[in-house]
Amino acid sequence: MVKDNELTKQKLLKAALEIFSEKGYYETKVSDIVKRAGVAQGTFYLYFQTKESIFTSIIQSTNDQMIEQIDQIFAEQVSPQMPKEELTRRLYETIYNCMALYRDHRSIVYMMRIHGASQFAEAESVAKACDENLLGIIMKLFRKFQLFPEYDQFQYEVAARAIHGLLNETCMQYVIVQELTEEELSKIVGVVTQMIYNMTLGCE
Amino acid sequence: MVKDNELTKQKLLKAALEIFSEKGYYETKVSDIVKRAGVAQGTFYLYFQTKESIFTSIIQSTNDQMIEQIDQIFAEQVSPQMPKEELTRRLYETIYNCMALYRDHRSIVYMMRIHGASQFAEAESVAKACDENLLGIIMKLFRKFQLFPEYDQFQYEVAARAIHGLLNETCMQYVIVQELTEEELSKIVGVVTQMIYNMTLGCE
Amino acid sequence: MVKDNELTKQKLLKAALEIFSEKGYYETKVSDIVKRAGVAQGTFYLYFQTKESIFTSIIQSTNDQMIEQIDQIFAEQVSPQMPKEELTRRLYETIYNCMALYRDHRSIVYMMRIHGASQFAEAESVAKACDENLLGIIMKLFRKFQLFPEYDQFQYEVAARAIHGLLNETCMQYVIVQELTEEELSKIVGVVTQMIYNMTLGCE
Amino acid sequence: MVKDNELTKQKLLKAALEIFSEKGYYETKVSDIVKRAGVAQGTFYLYFQTKESIFTSIIQSTNDQMIEQIDQIFAEQVSPQMPKEELTRRLYETIYNCMALYRDHRSIVYMMRIHGASQFAEAESVAKACDENLLGIIMKLFRKFQLFPEYDQFQYEVAARAIHGLLNETCMQYVIVQELTEEELSKIVGVVTQMIYNMTLGCE
DNA sequence: TATGAATGAGCGTTCATTCAT
DNA sequence: GATGAATGAACGCTCATTCAT
Numbered sequence: 001m002v003k004d005n006e007l008t009k010q011k012l013l014k015a016a017l018e019i020f021s022e023k024g025y026y027e028t029k030v031s032d033i034v035k036r037a038g039v040a041q042g043t044f045y046l047y048f049q050t051k052e053s054i055f056t057s058i059i060q061s062t063n064d065q066m067i068e069q070i071d072q073i074f075a076e077q078v079s080p081q082m083p084k085e086e087l088t089r090r091l092y093e094t095i096y097n098c099m100a101l102y103r104d105h106r107s108i109v110y111m112m113r114i115h116g117a118s119q120f121a122e123a124e125s126v127a128k129a130c131d132e133n134l135l136g137i138i139m140k141l142f143r144k145f146q147l148f149p150e151y152d153q154f155q156y157e158v159a160a161r162a163i164h165g166l167l168n169e170t171c172m173q174y175v176i177v178q179e180l181t182e183e184e185l186s187k188i189v190g191v192v193t194q195m196i197y198n199m200t201l202g203c204e
Numbered sequence: 205m206v207k208d209n210e211l212t213k214q215k216l217l218k219a220a221l222e223i224f225s226e227k228g229y230y231e232t233k234v235s236d237i238v239k240r241a242g243v244a245q246g247t248f249y250l251y252f253q254t255k256e257s258i259f260t261s262i263i264q265s266t267n268d269q270m271i272e273q274i275d276q277i278f279a280e281q282v283s284p285q286m287p288k289e290e291l292t293r294r295l296y297e298t299i300y301n302c303m304a305l306y307r308d309h310r311s312i313v314y315m316m317r318i319h320g321a322s323q324f325a326e327a328e329s330v331a332k333a334c335d336e337n338l339l340g341i342i343m344k345l346f347r348k349f350q351l352f353p354e355y356d357q358f359q360y361e362v363a364a365r366a367i368h369g370l371l372n373e374t375c376m377q378y379v380i381v382q383e384l385t386e387e388e389l390s391k392i393v394g395v396v397t398q399m400i401y402n403m404t405l406g407c408e
Numbered sequence: 409m410v411k412d413n414e415l416t417k418q419k420l421l422k423a424a425l426e427i428f429s430e431k432g433y434y435e436t437k438v439s440d441i442v443k444r445a446g447v448a449q450g451t452f453y454l455y456f457q458t459k460e461s462i463f464t465s466i467i468q469s470t471n472d473q474m475i476e477q478i479d480q481i482f483a484e485q486v487s488p489q490m491p492k493e494e495l496t497r498r499l500y501e502t503i504y505n506c507m508a509l510y511r512d513h514r515s516i517v518y519m520m521r522i523h524g525a526s527q528f529a530e531a532e533s534v535a536k537a538c539d540e541n542l543l544g545i546i547m548k549l550f551r552k553f554q555l556f557p558e559y560d561q562f563q564y565e566v567a568a569r570a571i572h573g574l575l576n577e578t579c580m581q582y583v584i585v586q587e588l589t590e591e592e593l594s595k596i597v598g599v600v601t602q603m604i605y606n607m608t609l610g611c612e
Numbered sequence: 613m614v615k616d617n618e619l620t621k622q623k624l625l626k627a628a629l630e631i632f633s634e635k636g637y638y639e640t641k642v643s644d645i646v647k648r649a650g651v652a653q654g655t656f657y658l659y660f661q662t663k664e665s666i667f668t669s670i671i672q673s674t675n676d677q678m679i680e681q682i683d684q685i686f687a688e689q690v691s692p693q694m695p696k697e698e699l700t701r702r703l704y705e706t707i708y709n710c711m712a713l714y715r716d717h718r719s720i721v722y723m724m725r726i727h728g729a730s731q732f733a734e735a736e737s738v739a740k741a742c743d744e745n746l747l748g749i750i751m752k753l754f755r756k757f758q759l760f761p762e763y764d765q766f767q768y769e770v771a772a773r774a775i776h777g778l779l780n781e782t783c784m785q786y787v788i789v790q791e792l793t794e795e796e797l798s799k800i801v802g803v804v805t806q807m808i809y810n811m812t813l814g815c816e
Numbered sequence: 817t818a819t820g821a822a823t824g825a826g827c828g829t830t831c832a833t834t835c836a837t
Numbered sequence: 838g839a840t841g842a843a844t845g846a847a848c849g850c851t852c853a854t855t856c857a858t
Contacts, residue, residue, distance in 0.1 A: 005817070026230040030853060040819040042855080051853065151395070158374060158395040165373020166366045173365055191355070191362040198403045209842065234828060244844045249829065413821065434638040438849060448823045453850065559803070566782060566803040573781020574774045581773055599763070599770040607810045617838070642832060652840040654834080663832065823855075834844075 009047045011037040016054050021107040025055055025123075052122075059126045062108045066101065067133050073097045074137050080145050087201060092193045095167070099189060103175045110176050131168075135160050147200050163196055213251045215241040220258050225311040229259055229327075260326050263316045266309060267330045271337050277301045278341050284349050291405060296397045299371070303393060307379045314380050335372075339364050351404050367400055417455045419445040424462050429515040433463055433531075464530050467520045470513060471534045475541050481505045482545050488553050495609060500601045503575070507597060511583045518584050539576075543568050555608050571604055621659045623649040628666050633723040637667055637735075664734075671738045674720045678713065679745050685709045686749050692757050699813065704805045707779070711801060715787045722788050743780075747772050759812050775808055 015036035019028045030051050034044050048054040078090050102109050112127055138160040148159060174188050219240035223232045234255050238248050252258040282294055306313055316331055342364040378392050423444035427436045438459050442452050456462040486498050510517050520535055546568040556567060582596050627648035631640045642663050646656050660666040690702050714721055724739055750772040760771060786800050
């Protein structure tokens with residue numbers, strides 16, 4: 001049911017994603033993309049208006065998917081009444097799933113975060129949307145668990161962002177930049193879980 | 205006592221830093237830089253061999269300075285025997301000083317981290333050097349305080365990186381991206397200090 | 409049967425040859441070439457990697473042709489046993505054919521010898537290859553006719569080069585620099601033949 | 613009695629000659645010249661209006677000297693009545709002196725002939741003036757010795773140019789391009805003398 | 817739909833020349 | 838006279854985009 005031209009478009013998107021990931025936006029030439037996709041130079045412009053548009057199109061669509069999947073990962077209900085072991089287990093699972101998700105989109109995340117971010121306003125805002133979404137989820141959990149009741153809205157945000165940064169950097173360094181085994185991933189998630197637990201639930 | 209040509213070089217560096225920060229490496233044209241510096245196109249090449257070289261020269265030299273200053277900030281001795289209040293105070297001060305340092309180099313850090321990173325291998329490695337230095341310092345403190353004694357080397361590294369990420373992201377988001385008042389900065393440092401304290405010393 | 413792009417390439421080669429001949433390598437701008445060829449600036453780089461490469465490509469290919477044709481001109485067998493009239497006739501014909509060949513490649517030879525030589529190592533070596541080829545042919549004839557039997561190898565070479573210089577300069581001055589009638593060419597070849605005959609066969 | 617500024621001018625001329633010889637006109641930068649001369653960039657323009665003008669000035673003045681010296685070399689009277697041995701000896705000496713003269717101006721001749729010729733009209737005309745002078749001398753000798761009495765003016769010229777080419781190429785190849793010992797030079801002059809003798813006096 | 821030759825604006829860089837000191 | 842920092846026109850080359858086929 002995939003139309004012939006859909007196939008060509010997919011070839012272009014795949015090639016573009018690969019090369020953008022390898023070399024970044026500016027060092028990627030449209031000619032590189034079409035060469036790897038195996039189509040003619042002109043064909044590119046049947047499917048994308050500009051070089052910029054294929055770039056934003058890639059990160060846009062991936063981002064939408066990832067936001068959705070992250071929402072699903074966090075959708076599982078947790079409540080302050082749960083025993084700590086249960087909460088820890090769920091925290092672990094959630095973080096694991098998140099990191100696995102990033103791992104599965106390694107090259108696109110790499111492109112978006114490492115090469116793409118802030119090369120255009122648009123690219124930046126896409127990455128930001130993803131961050132803000134995750135940040136919102138974290139803050140909601142803060143409120144649900146009434147952590148740091150003395151904090152005002154701004155302090156809440158800072159705290160949430162601290163967790164986000166913690167997650168983000170470990171994810172980038174260990175999950176995005178290299179190929180990981182399951183075992184390694186588990187180990188990383190273990191440490192990260194403990195850190196986040198300590199930061200939040202594990203202290204009076 | 206500044207020679208005339210040093211002045212021109214400084215004008216170029218200043219202009220370049222500003223425009224690189226605003227637009228990133230690729231969108232910055234040499235012609236933009238010289239225009240803002242108020243010199244002729246050719247003058248640029250009296251002081252810098254290429255456009256790339258002014259870029260790396262800026263981040264290189266700033267980075268060296270910052271690494272040195274961070275080392276100084278952390279040089280103050282702390283020991284596990286100190287009372288917790290003293291440790292907390294020092295932790296707070298250290299983080300404050302770090303963030304203030306970054307704030308004072310706002311635009312250059314912005315350029316390096318947001319625009320520069322991974323546009324060239326060299327730019328990337330410079331930023332990395334800075335991160336690794338801080339990471340090393342954190343790990344040394346981990347050992348000194350015998351935190352997480354059950355961790356192996358890799359887990360130590362992950363934990364240190366978690367702290368680094370926490371610091372880094374809050375710093376980027378609040379200190380680099382915008383102009384902050386002292387009050388706001390204090391508030392942020394307060395939250396971050398507490399988070400790190402919780403993660404490390406504040407739990408059994 | 410000539411593909412469209414071959415045609416463009418030919419237009420560029422023709423224009424380049426003309427302008428290089430007129431102004432030399434350095435005074436010829438790529439923009440001159442494309443203007444005369446009636447194509448856009450970028451089109452040039454579809455067919456040639458650099459300005460230098462079109463230059464060497466022109467002289468290289470012409471040179472190869474000319475070496476081959478000179479070899480053919482001299483291929484006809486002559487022997488010391490032939491009567492002097494026959495030898496003289498053949499000498500005349502050979503020289504005539506050589507000069508006619510150069511005349512037919514006038515502008516390219518001009519470019520190569522007058523403008524091109526020693527502007528690059530490569531251009532120089534191409535011209536040299538042609539000279540050395542001719543020199544080798546002359547020396548072979550020396551040996552066949554056992555001229556100057558008292559000469560050693562070096563003296564042979566000098567003598568051959570003397571003949572080559574004689575031929576070369578008359579050729580350059582009369583054949584390359586101007587448009588010649590058949591009659592003028594015959595007259596020149598007549599004199600040159602006699603000179604060479606005198607130098608070699610015509611003396612005890 | 614050499615004024616201070618004359619010295620500077622000489623340093624510039626010497627440096628320019630050297631570098632022009634090594635790299636040719638276009639590859640020589642004014643900055644190269646002043647660097648080797650050990651003066652400042654601006655100083656150059658106190659002594660020469662343009663880069664082109666130092667070039668033509670060098671070849672002009674050297675050429676004038678060489679023309680004069682060649683005239684002197686050929687000034688010695690020869691006449692058809694002299695015995696052949698005497699004539700041969702004088703021919704030998706004349707050619708020897710000529711080649712030695714060129715040898716002594718090796719680098720300047722190299723620059724003029726190999727790099728300079730025909731990069732500008734002016735440079736070309738200087739070299740030509742030298743050639744034409746020698747050509748005129750040769751033709752005068754032709755007439756004096758009534759060689760080839762059946763030749764018309766044009767044929768005379770061709771014959772003279774043939775000799776000139778013979779001399780010129782051997783001179784360029786052996787004398788200009790490399791450093792020669794006296795012995796080698798003698799050997800070359802020996803062959804060339806014989807060739808020219810054969811071409812002219814040595815045949816009925 | 818697909819091609820790929822053609823386009824041309826725009827970039828980084830060079831270097832002969834000028835001029836304030 | 839001497840300096841050398843400053844100039845700016847001009848070049849070679851790139852590459853996103855167009856368009857006739």
